[in-house]
Amino acid sequence: MKTERLNVIREVLTRTPVASQDELRRKLRRRGIHVTQATLSRDMHELRLSKGPSGYALPNGNGVVMVAAAEDDAPPSLAEMLESLGLRVRRAMNQVVVRTAMGGAQPVAAALDREGWAEMVGTIAGDDTVLVICADPKSAGEVESRIRAMLGA
Amino acid sequence: MKTERLNVIREVLTRTPVASQDELRRKLRRRGIHVTQATLSRDMHELRLSKGPSGYALPNGNGVVMVAAAEDDAPPSLAEMLESLGLRVRRAMNQVVVRTAMGGAQPVAAALDREGWAEMVGTIAGDDTVLVICADPKSAGEVESRIRAMLGA
DNA sequence: ATAAAGCTTGCATACTTATTCAGGTCCGTT
DNA sequence: AACGGACCTGAATAAGTATGCAAGCTTTAT
Numbered sequence: 381m382k383t384e385r386l387n388v389i390r391e392v393l394t395r396t397p398v399a400s401q402d403e404l405r406r407k408l409r410r411r412g413i414h415v416t417q418a419t420l421s422r423d424m425h426e427l428r429l430s431k432g433p434s435g436y437a438l439p440n441g442n443g444v445v446m447v448a449a450a451e452d453d454a455p456p457s458l459a460e461m462l463e464s465l466g467l468r469v470r471r472a473m474n475q476v477v478v479r480t481a482m483g484g485a486q487p488v489a490a491a492l493d494r495e496g497w498a499e500m501v502g503t504i505a506g507d508d509t510v511l512v513i514c515a516d517p518k519s520a521g522e523v524e525s526r527i528r529a530m531l532g533a
Numbered sequence: 534m535k536t537e538r539l540n541v542i543r544e545v546l547t548r549t550p551v552a553s554q555d556e557l558r559r560k561l562r563r564r565g566i567h568v569t570q571a572t573l574s575r576d577m578h579e580l581r582l583s584k585g586p587s588g589y590a591l592p593n594g595n596g597v598v599m600v601a602a603a604e605d606d607a608p609p610s611l612a613e614m615l616e617s618l619g620l621r622v623r624r625a626m627n628q629v630v631v632r633t634a635m636g637g638a639q640p641v642a643a644a645l646d647r648e649g650w651a652e653m654v655g656t657i658a659g660d661d662t663v664l665v666i667c668a669d670p671k672s673a674g675e676v677e678s679r680i681r682a683m684l685g686a
Numbered sequence: 687a688t689a690a691a692g693c694t695t696g697c698a699t700a701c702t703t704a705t706t707c708a709g710g711t712c713c714g715t716t
Numbered sequence: 717a718a719c720g721g722a723c724c725t726g727a728a729t730a731a732g733t734a735t736g737c738a739a740g741c742t743t744t745a746t
Contacts, residue, residue, distance in 0.1 A: 382723090382724070382725095394646075395646065395647065396647075400701090400702060400703085401702075401703065402701095402702075402703095415725080415726090416725075416726055416727080417702085417703075418703090418704080418705085418725075418726065418727080418728095419724080419725060419726075420703095421702095421703055421704055421705085422704085422705095422724090422725090424703085425586065425704085428585070428586045429585070429586075430583045430584060430585030430586070430590070431583060431584050431585075431703095432581070432582070432583030432584075432592070433578070433581045433582075433583070437583070439585075470654040470655065470668075471654075472627050472654045472666050472667060472668050472669065473626065473627050473669065475627075475654075475666055477654045477655030477666050478655075479655060504657055505657075506639075506642065506656070506657040506658050507639070507658075508646075509655045509656060509657050511655065511657050511664070511666060535693090535694065535695095553731085553732060553733085554732070554733065555731090555732075555733095568695075568696090569695075569696055569697080570732085570733075570734095571695075571696065571697075571698095571733090571734080571735080572694080572695060572696075573733095574732095574733055574734055574735085575694090575695090575734085575735090577733085577734095578734085584733095
C-alpha cells in the first residue's frame with residue numbers, strides 16, 4: 381500500500397541520512413517494501429522532500445501540518461492527523477509511543493486528547509514523539525491497535 | 534572570477550526561482566557570466582544549496598552574508614553529546630531517565646533517536662530531562678548501562 | 687627565471703532523478 | 717458481465733547533476 385510506504389519513508393528519513401533514491405530503495409527493501417526508483421521519485425515529489433548536501437530532508441514541520449490543516453475548518457480528526465503525520469506505533473507495558481513526522485507530535489497528542497478514550501490516562505508530546513500513558517498493559521494494547529488501524533488505513 | 538560568480542548566483546536565487554543548473558546557466562549568461570553546467574554543479578555544492586519542489590534554495594533562510602559561518606554540519610555523536618551535556622541516569626521499570634544540563638535534553642534525545650537502538654521504543658525530551666521508553670525492564674537496564682558507560686568515560 | 691604546487695574550468699561521461707508509456711487493479715455504473 | 721475511469725506501478729528513457737581528467741593560470745619556493 382502506498383500510504384504505508386510513504387510513512388515508512390518519512391520514518392527512514394528521520395532516522396538515517398539518505399543520499400539517493402536508490403539508497404532509499406535498498407533500505408526499504410530490507411523492511412520488506414520492494415519498489416523501483418521510479419516509484420520513489422514520485423513519492424519524493426508527493427512528500428515535497430528537498431535534497432541538500434546532507435541528503436534528503438522532510439519539509440519543515442509546520443509545512444506538513446499546514447497541508448493537513450488547510451483543507452477543513454474544523455479541527456482535523458485523529459484519523460486524518462495520523463494519516464498525514466503518523467509514522468509508527470509501539471507499545472511497552474502500559475505505555476504507547478507514537479512516532480510522527482518532525483513537529484507532528486503536539487497536534488497528534490492534542491487530537492488524541494480530544495478523542496477522550498477512557499483507556500488513556502494522559503499524553504505527553506515532544507517534537508516527533510507522543511507518549512501515551514494508559515491505565516494498564518491491556519488498555520495500552522487496545523489503544524495501540526486502535527491507532528495502528530488508523531495508520532494502516 | 535569565482536567569488537563574484539558565487540555572489541551573483543546567491544542574488545539570482547533570492548530573486549527568481551531556479552529549477553535546474555542549466556536554467557541558472559542561461560540566467561547568468563544574460564548577466565555576462567558564461568560558465569558550463571559542470572562549474573555550476575561545483576558552485577552549488579560549495580554554496581551548500583538544497584533543491585526542493587520549488588527549485589534551488591540557499592541554506593539557513595536566505596542570508597547573502599553568512600556563508601562562511603556554517604561549517605560543522607554533521608550532528609554530534611551520542612557519546613560527544615553525553616560527554617558534554619549528560620549528568621546522570623536512572624531507571625524505573627521499563628523507563629530510563631537521563632538528566633542533562635539545562636537545555637540539553639532535546640539534543641540528547643535526538644542523538645539517542647539517531648542511534649536507533651532496538652530496545653528503545655521512543656524518547657521524549659523536556660528542558661533538562663530525557664525520558665526513554667524501553668520495551669521492558671530488561672531492555673531498560675541494557676540501555677541504562679550503555680548510556681552510563683558513555684557518561685563514565 | 688624555472689619549477690612545483692594549487693586553483694579553477696571545460697569536456698566527456700558516469701551517475702541520479704523525472705517522465706513517458708503501457709499495462710494492472712479497484713470501484714462504481716450500465 | 718462488461719465498460720469506463722481513477723490510481724498505482726514498472727520498464728525504458730529523457731532530463732538533470734556530479735566527477736575524472738587534462739589544460740591553463742596564479743602563487744610560492746628554489
